[in-house]
Amino acid sequence: MMFETFYPILFMLVIAAVLASVLAFLSIYVGRRTRLGQKFEPYECGVEPVGSTRDPVPVKFFLVAILFILFDIEVIFLYPWAVISRNLGVFGFVEMLVFVVILLVGYFYMLGRGALKWD
Numbered sequence: 001m002m003f004e005t006f007y008p009i010l011f012m013l014v015i016a017a018v019l020a021s022v023l024a025f026l027s028i029y030v031g032r033r034t035r036l037g038q039k040f041e042p043y044e045c046g047v048e049p050v051g052s053t054r055d056p057v058p059v060k061f062f063l064v065a066i067l068f069i070l071f072d073i074e075v076i077f078l079y080p081w082a083v084i085s086r087n088l089g090v091f092g093f094v095e096m097l098v099f100v101v102i103l104l105v106g107y108f109y110m111l112g113r114g115a116l117k118w119d
Helices: 002-029 059-076 078-083 085-113
Strands: none
Touching (some): 059 078, 059 085, 078 085
């Protein structure tokens, strides 16, 4: 049957879930608990925080982050193509060329609109 090739993956997922559960349980019940006021203060690189941690984050930050994830995920599609590119022949090359052109059009559009400028 074809599903027997997925048993190692299922086994790995079960082991990972059990290990994560055991470690979470151990950290809750075995770990040391301190209820000091300093524990709940924000900390970043040894610098005392200035202002509130509830300050709004600029939308520009989220736009750049979403665009990074979008282009990063699309570039991941190049890896499977690179692995079997010799088997695909000219059709596969043209197909990936169209994909890359569409990706570059979107990238240059974002550059033109100023979406990647960090002011």
